[in-house]
Amino acid sequence: MRKNYYIFNPDTRTYERVYPNLAQRFLTALRRALLFIIFGAGSFLVFHIFVDKPSVEQLENENSQILAQYEILSKRLDNAMLVLQDIQQRDDNLYRVMLDAEPISADVRNAGYGGTNRYDELLKMDNSELLVETTQKIDLLEKQLYMQIKSFDEIVALDKDSKTRLRHTPAIQPIANRDLKRTASGYGYRIxxxxxxxxxxxxxxxxxxxxxxxxxxxxxxxxxxxxxSGYGYTVIIDHGYGYKTLYAHLLDKKFLVKKGQKVVRGEQIALSGNSGKSTGPHLHYEVIVKGNHVNPINYYFMDLDADGYDQMLQMAENHGKIYD
Ligand SMILES: [Zn+2]
Structure with a gap:
């Protein structure tokens, strides 16, 4: 507000209003302008030095860069997920099949985290969709990786077990190839x-x-x-894992093993003979799986190649001489 100036006039004994001249007015205005400029500059400096706030433009720039990075991360997560899916497929279709294990169900693999408020904090933010989506991907990846590691632990254990199991699975002929005569009679119906x-x-x-x-x-x-009875002198071996093998018509009382003795594959247990219901020297060999007789032809896989297997099949057909 403009000030009014008065001066006492002793002649009239009154106060008379004084009007400033142009120069005085100019000086006043200049003074005010200077004060204003100094104050403004000072405030600006104080703000600039002590607060240093980034401009809106800067913030917008940074924001769009961060968003771009998020998009890239999101795509990289998609790729990581694809790699993991490939590993999961190998796990189910190769390792687990080889080791005769059930594949891991999709339910277990893809089980969610449950609860819908898990991403609430993120939903309050701008670009929440991208943030939630990326966070969900990381969560899923973490969970599936954990499941995958557990699966591989299980497979390692199964593999160790399968090696033991393999040693206890009938897998060779009970007689050396060089000792085999022309014929062998197979499994199945015959006279x-x-x-x-x-x-x-x-x-x-x-x-x-x-x-x-x-x-x-x-x-x-x-x-x-x-x-x-019927089999003559006979050895039965219990291999565990549900497998048993039987060796019959052995040489009279010439067992090389006795009940309760541990044996390993390829260890000699007896000599062939003609004891029991037999029409000539031969070995009668049985493979029993969980109480059921099976065709022994399927249990020579460690010493027969494809050709040997074919030969054995031909020999074992009903054409061969039967000794029982
Ligand atoms: Zn037989």
Whole structure:
């Protein structure tokens, strides 16, 4: 507000208003302008030095850069997820199949975190969609990686177990190839050589000389080594994992093992003979899985290649001489 100036006039004894001249007015205005400029500059300096706030433009720039980085991270997460999916598929379709293990169900692999308020904090922010999406991807990746590590732990354990299991699975012929004679009779229905009726032959006959070494076909424990009706002198080995093998018509009382003895694959257990219901020297060999007789032809995989297998199949067809 403009000030008014008065001066006392002793002649009239009154106060008379004084009007400033142009120069005085100019000086006043100048003074005010200077004060204003100094104050303004000072405030600006104080702000600039002590507060130093970035401009809106700067912030917008940074924001868009951060967003761009987020987009890139999000895409990289997608790629990481693809790599993980590839590993998961190998896990289910290769490792687990090889080790005879169930694949991990999609439910377990993709199980969510549950609860809908997990991302509430993020939803309050600008660009919340991108933030939530990226965070969800990281969460999912973390969870699935954890599941994958657990799966591999399990596979390592299974693999160790499968090596033991393999040692206890019948996998070779009970007679060396060089000792095999021309014929062997296979598993299945055939005419009984003694009673001349169609019966089921539960094992495989290996034609060989008397006193041919007979070998355990897998690691195990001798369940029995004794005379058995029809089978003659017979060794039964329990291999565990549900497997048993039986070796019959052995040489009279010439067992090389006794009940309860541990044996390993390839260890000699007896000599071939002609004891029991038999029409000539041979070994009758059975493979029993969980109480059921199976075709021994499927259990020579460690010493037969494809050709040997074909040969063995031909020999084991019903054409071969049957000894029972
Ligand atoms: Zn037989």
């Amino acid at each position: 009984d050589p003694v009673y001349n009726v169609r019966t089921f032959h539960k094992g495989m006959d290996f034609s060989c000389d008397k006193k041919t070494p007979i070998y355990a076909t897998a690691d195990g424990v001798v369940e029995s080594a004794k005379w058995m």
